[in-house]
Amino acid sequence: MPWEAISIAMSREKFVQEVLSGNKSKSALCREYGLSRPTGDK
Numbered sequence: 956m957p958w959e960a961i962s963i964a965m966s967r968e969k970f971v972q973e974v975l976s977g978n979k980s981k982s983a984l985c986r987e988y989g990l991s992r993p994t995g996d997k
Contacts, residue, residue: 970995 961969966988973984974995985995 970984970988970990973979974981979987981995982992984990985992988995
């Protein structure tokens, strides 16, 4: 089975959904997605 391509917009949407779910801290999600905290806040 080939890898599923994920667009930047889909990745951003998934990040926001995970932040809003509250299961992980924003800091942990920023590390997981390779973002700085200021970028995650935007």
